[in-house]
Amino acid sequence: MARLIPNIDVDEIDLKPERDVARALVDQLPNNVLVLHSYPWLRPDRNDRTGKVTLIEGEADFLIVWPEMGILVVEVKGGTIKYDADNRGWFRELGSYSKPIKDPFEQARRNSHQIVGLISNRVYGGNSPPFSHGYAVIFPDCIYSGALPPGADAAITLSSNDLSSIADKVARALRQWARTATPYAFSKEELGKVQRAILPAFNILPVLFRTIEEQEERLIRLTDEQIRLLAFLGDNKRVAIEGVAGSGKTMLAKRQAETFAEKGMKTLFVCFNKELANWLKQELPGELDDLVHVHHFHALCAQLCRRAGIGFNPPERNSEHFWKExxxxxxxxxxxxxxxxxxxxxxxxxxxxxxxWWEPLEQLNEAKENGFLYVFYDPAQNLYNDGKVFVPAMGEPFRLPTNCRNTKAISGTCSKILKREIATHPLAPDGVSTEFITEKKHKIPPAIDSMVKQLIAVDKISCSQVVILSPNRFKNSCLNGLNKIGEQKLTFDTSEWRHDEGILFSTIRSFKGLEADIVILVDVVEPGSVEHFGISDLYVACSRAKHILKIVSDRKIEDLIV
Structure with a gap:
């Protein structure tokens, strides 16, 4: 039994004449024969009148590839067919009406020349193929008598009588077309090339930037919990909100600050991270600048101390006590x-x-402990307090357990790090699995270089979508000494990065509170094996990635997470 392409049941072919021919071919031809049904071709052709190149299309009813015999194009003309010898006209009889049709032998010839020409160009460098090739016409609903019309031959003219012996008729036609005494048989390699010529491997690959765009639309920024929370916040003066990474805490904090300002309330918006404070300043509406003052805590301290004429001089060494207390x-x-x-x-x-830190913040509040105070936090992201959270007593916190920033794949990685399940919104995209790349130390920079080249040149990702995070400062990282990565500028300035002027390198702790479409995490060691990199640091780093997370190390980090 021959193989039918497309791989469908013969009964699914709509037209009965073609269905009957297909069944005969598939049932009678050997197992290694390919029978291609409705094989289309398309070629550019110059219009002699206009000079414009246009596309010319055609379709062979059947294309038969018989490895031991050659290639035959078969044109099927079903129904009652008539030939007008005086005018060389072909017609299909439809009751009392005759409909002009194209010369089936000319159609078969034209299709054969186009398909064989395609094979010639793709496999034989434009030379004539060595195998037997030609065409035939079959009238499955008719028989014929008399002399054949010009352009026809008995060897290539088949009728309904030939359906029961169609394999013999196809072999006869190919022997008649052969230029040699015996048919040319394809070698295995040659047959593979011919098949690829007529059935080219057309790969459709998703473009990463489009995938990210589609996923971004599906990431739910406001979950049901958050919507309820927004309504809840308006009636309370002192509220604590505890949420997992990606649950929208910063977005809600920003929105609450805006809500206060829209009511004419002068609002202090404080965070820990300097880069987060810079981002919040840029994201807040300009008309609220006079009412919402955004600072990271130490910048607030420095600014007010200067105004009061008090020296604010952190020591160059052993400064931890200064910053903490x-x-x-x-x-x-x-x-x-x-x-x-x-x-x-x-x-x-x-x-x-x-x-x-909480006492001066309470003092800055006009109504002190009776004033509006909104506190947002995630205990799992505690990087500085040895796992302890020192939030003022404000009653039971409102909890946001659902991650709505990351894909399910990245959220799943974060769940493994914390060894507890982090809920994701049911409509959140699945995303791609976290990629763990293990390389020897000296091979990591070129590996990341190739990775970034692929992202920028092939996947059409912008520099502002990619961040490289490390537990270490740049001088202690595996990328030390580089000023470019993947032919892109390597920057340490988040403003340059946001303006698409380079790939950002940042420490994990400096980037906390921010996010990127793609995070490449480097210099990863076993959490807890060095002072400045624990489980919380790994969790924070991985949860910064919204869509793509790649972890590169000289050791098997995946085993440590799983």
Whole structure:
């Protein structure tokens, strides 16, 4: 039994004449024969009158590839067919009406020349193929008598009588077309090339930037929990919101600050991370600048100390005590000399705030502990307090358990890191699995270089969509010494990165609170094996990726996560 292409049941062929021919061919021809039904071709052709190149199309009813015999194009003319010898005209009889049709032998000839020409160009460098090739016409609903018309021969003219012996008739036609005494048989390699010529491997691959665009539309920014929370916040003065990474805490904090300002309330918006504060300043509506003051905590301390004439001079070495405690004490001192009051205070990244920071923030609130205070935090992202969260007593927190920023694949990686399930919105895209790449240290920079080239040149990703994160500062990272990656500028400036002027390199802790479509995580070691890289750091790093996460290391990090 021959193989029919497309791979369908013969009964699915709509036209009965073609269905009957297909069944005869498939049933009678050997197993290694290909029978292609409705094989289309398309070629450019110059119009002699206009000079314009246009496309000419055609379709062979059947294309038979018989490895031991050759290639035959078969034209099927079903129904009652008539030939007018005086005018060389062909007609199909439709009751009392005769419909002119094309010369079937000319159609078969034209189709054969186009298909064999295609094979010639793709396999034999434009030379005539060595195998037997030609065409035949079959009238499955008719028999014929008399002399054959010009352009026809008995060997290539088949009728309904020939359906029961069609394999013999196809072999006879190919022997008649052969230029040699015996038919030319394809070698295995040659047959493969001919098949690829008529059935080329046309691969349709998703373009990554389009995939990301589609996924971005599906990422649900406001879950049902968040919608309920927005309504809930308006009736409460002191609220704590605890949420997993990607649950929209920063977005809600920003929206709440805007809500306060829209009511005419002077609002202090404080976070831990300097880069997050810079991003929030850019994202807040310009008309609210006078009412919403955005600072990371230490910048707030420095600014108010300067206004109060108090020195704010962190030591170059052993500065940890200064940043954890002394800065907050200096801020309290400054508030005794200046009058700076707010109607509301909004705090993001509160899990990283130290105990002594809350008193000056309460002092900045016009109504002190009775004023509006909104605190957003995620205990799992605690990078500085040894796992302890020092949030003021504000009653039971409102919890946001659903990740609505990351794909399900990335959220799944984060779940494995924390060893607990993180809920994702049911409509969130599945995304692609986290890619773990293990390379020797000296091979990591070229590997990342190739990765970035692929993303930019082939996948059409913008620089502003890619960030390289490391637990280490650049001078201690595997990329130290590079100023370009994947032929793109390597930048440490988030503003340049956002303006698509380079690929950003950042430490994990500096990038906390921000996000990128694609995160490449490098210099990864076993969490806890070095002081500045624990489970929380790995969780924070991975949860920064919205769509694509690649983890590159010289050790099997996947085993540590799973």
């Amino acid at each position: 002394e800065a907050a004490y200096l801020l309290l001192d400054a508030l005794e000399f200046i009058h700076e009051q707010y109607d509301a205070v909004v705090v993001d990244e509160a899990q990283d705030f130290y105990p002594d």
